[in-house]
Amino acid sequence: MLIPALKISVEKLSSSYYRALFKLLEPPRIEPKPLQFINIWIPGLDEVPMSISDYTAGDYTLSIIFKVVGDGTRGLRDRNGFFGVKGFLGNGIVTSGYDRVLFVAGGSGIAPLPFLSRKCVENGCIVDVVWGVRRGDMLFNIGKYAVGLGEVYYATEDCTIGYCGKASSLVRRIVERSGFKWSLVISVGPNQMLREVCYTFRSLQNSYVSLETMVKCGLGACGSCLLKPLPKLLCLDGPVFKCSEVYHILG
Amino acid sequence: MANLGIRILGLNLEHPILNASGILGSEPVHVDILVKYGFSCIVTKTITLEPREGYPPPILIELDNGGYLNAVGLANPGVKGICPMVERARLLGRPIIVSVGGGDSREYVEVSIKAEECGASGVELNLSCPHVRGFGLELGADPSMVYRVVRDVVSVLKIPVLAKLGFSDKVIESSGRALEAGAAGLTLINTIKAMYIDVYSAKPVLSNKYGGLSGPPIKPIAIRVVYDVYREYGALIIGCGGVSGWRDAAEFILAGARAVQVGSGFLRNRGIVGDILAGLRKWLEVQGVESIEELVGFAHRS
Numbered sequence: 413m414l415i416p417a418l419k420i421s422v423e424k425l426s427s428s429y430y431r432a433l434f435k436l437l438e439p440p441r442i443e444p445k446p447l448q449f450i451n452i453w454i455p456g457l458d459e460v461p462m463s464i465s466d467y468t469a470g471d472y473t474l475s476i477i478f479k480v481v482g483d484g485t486r487g488l489r490d491r492n493g494f495f496g497v498k499g500f501l502g503n504g505i506v507t508s509g510y511d512r513v514l515f516v517a518g519g520s521g522i523a524p525l526p527f528l529s530r531k532c533v534e535n536g537c538i539v540d541v542v543w544g545v546r547r548g549d550m551l552f553n554i555g556k557y558a559v560g561l562g563e564v565y566y567a568t569e570d571c572t573i574g575y576c577g578k579a580s581s582l583v584r585r586i587v588e589r590s591g592f593k594w595s596l597v598i599s600v601g602p603n604q605m606l607r608e609v610c611y612t613f614r615s616l617q618n619s620y621v622s623l624e625t626m627v628k629c630g631l632g633a634c635g636s637c638l639l640k641p642l643p644k645l646l647c648l649d650g651p652v653f654k655c656s657e658v659y660h661i662l663g
Numbered sequence: 664m665a666n667l668g669i670r671i672l673g674l675n676l677e678h679p680i681l682n683a684s685g686i687l688g689s690e691p692v693h694v695d696i697l698v699k700y701g702f703s704c705i706v707t708k709t710i711t712l713e714p715r716e717g718y719p720p721p722i723l724i725e726l727d728n729g730g731y732l733n734a735v736g737l738a739n740p741g742v743k744g745i746c747p748m749v750e751r752a753r754l755l756g757r758p759i760i761v762s763v764g765g766g767d768s769r770e771y772v773e774v775s776i777k778a779e780e781c782g783a784s785g786v787e788l789n790l791s792c793p794h795v796r797g798f799g800l801e802l803g804a805d806p807s808m809v810y811r812v813v814r815d816v817v818s819v820l821k822i823p824v825l826a827k828l829g830f831s832d833k834v835i836e837s838s839g840r841a842l843e844a845g846a847a848g849l850t851l852i853n854t855i856k857a858m859y860i861d862v863y864s865a866k867p868v869l870s871n872k873y874g875g876l877s878g879p880p881i882k883p884i885a886i887r888v889v890y891d892v893y894r895e896y897g898a899l900i901i902g903c904g905g906v907s908g909w910r911d912a913a914e915f916i917l918a919g920a921r922a923v924q925v926g927s928g929f930l931r932n933r934g935i936v937g938d939i940l941a942g943l944r945k946w947l948e949v950q951g952v953e954s955i956e957e958l959v960g961f962a963h964r965s
Contacts (some may be wrong), residue, residue, distance in 0.1 A: 413723050413725050413726075413727055414725075414859075414861065414868060416862075416863040416864075418863075429759050437863065451720070453721055453868060454868045455861065455864035456864075456866050456869075458719065458720060458870075459720035459721040459870075460720075493864065494863035494864040495860070495864075496864070497862055498721075498724065498866065500727075543885060580953075620716075628717075628722055628723075629722050629723035629733070629735070630721050630723070631723055631725065631731075631930050632733055632933075633685065633686055633687070633723055633735075633926075633930055634687075634717075634738065634929055635687040635688075635689055635690065635723065635724065635731070636693055638690070639691065639729070640692055641692060642692075643692050643695040643696045643699060644696075645696070645856075648933070650675070
């Protein structure tokens with residue numbers, strides 16, 4: 413179903429990221445789950461997959477956090493008026509039953525954190541965050557959009573803010589220093605980072621990654637999002653997988 | 664135990680549920696997925712001589728009337744993609760039919776020859792793609808063109824040839840001409856050319872503007888076409904269009920289809936093959952019939 417959506421605002425968060433807020437003009441059939449995604453239609457221009465950054469059930473507002481990489485995302489930033497939301501797509505994750513969650517993000521992998529944190533708070537769990545980016549000027553205050561966070565660690569490869577290096581190395585250091593204290597680990601970012609975080613938590617049962625790949629139809633027909641050589645489609649079987657299911661195709 | 668086995672195109676199928684062309688089927692791992700979900704025979708995505716990128720998104724939308732509208736633009740790997748898929752199907756022990764597209768008769772012939780060389784069980788000529796200009800729809804609605812393309816392909820092939828036709832005023836006549844040209848059977852019907860406009864942005868949603876409508880909204884049309892073509896020619900028909908449960912499959916079989924293809928229904932329910940088979944088994948029991956073969960075209964009895 414294509415849900416009509418009106419763009420309410422767009423703001424620049426940092427040197428690289430934007431946040432756009434939409435109001436859905438028709439109620440969706442079901443509520444989204446954290447880490448589900450949408451395909452957002454930019455009328456007459458493109459349709460692009462986007463992680464749901466936040467969603468409010470009461471007034472049907474939905475936000476996305478994104479980087480401008482082409483015509484479609486440029487349209488998301490610059491155009492006003494009506495868009496279309498196809499979704500909610502993919503499997504997502506249910507956070508109930510966990511007390512403390514570690515969310516590891518690389519770059520724009522931070523996008524789904526606000527909604528994840530909101531659902532976590534509803535279920536009485538706390539989210540600790542490790543967020544790594546290439547340059548310090550790409551960071552923004554994620555605490556402004558996420559709720560009830562525990563500890564928040566930043567890593568920059570240009571060594572300007574927080575830990576000097578990659579998010580996955582920072583995660584390893586934190587674990588070495590204070591051990592495992594999470595019942596659930598979720599990582600979103602480049603495959604190499606996912607692989608390294610999965611390795612660090614290889615003894616943990618509930619260690620998940622959210623993958624990215626090209627998505628065209630989003631409904632399981634075209635097969636563009638096949639996770640070769642696995643017989644799995646990102647849009648239906650994912651984007652969230654257990655580390656053990658996909659470890660050998662990462663990086 | 665009710666017997667759902669059926670014989671078509673010289674193949675003994677475990678049951679009559681195939682996937683419709685266009686649902687995955689453009690590379691070997693897709694074949695694994697289709698087999699995993701239980702289809703008795705795999706139908707590939709439509710293959711053209713050269714690879715095609717297809718259209719940019721949006722290429723598929725779900726409509727609020729239960730239908731789907733797609734304009735994928737015949738994205739496919741070209742003939743070089745055929746052998747790997749056929750080999751994978753053989754490895755998995757499933758027959759595979761290659762859906763063949765073309766801009767002219769020569770292209771249909773060349774792609775079909777490649778399918779036969781690769782060891783496909785048959786070809787299905789897509790004579791009715793509703794959203795790529797020059798690839799089908801105009802052709803399928805022209806009975807003499809249908810005759811020509813089918814005859815050209817049949818004359819050089821040993822494996823059976825199916826003609827897949829779409830809805831048009833001439834579908835009965837085109838079906839007859841395809842059979843006359845030597846088609847072993849017909850797949851009826853393809854999606855129907857349609858459009859969806861978003862009323863807020865006031866723009867057609869698909870990047871191609873026009874697409875093919877599938878799903879429950881087209882089922883009664885497909886049933887009517889299968890019924891009429893079976894009555895006219897008593898030919899082998901594979902029914903297709905809006906099958907979303909066992910009752911729809913049963914309806915196609917009663918109208919005259921020996922097998923049924925599922926496309927949109929699979930998008931909504933990945934377990935649809937198992938659900939249909941369970942329903943058909945019960946149905947056979949209630950009807951007091953041993954084999955599903957006995958019910959093919961049963962709605963025509965006087």
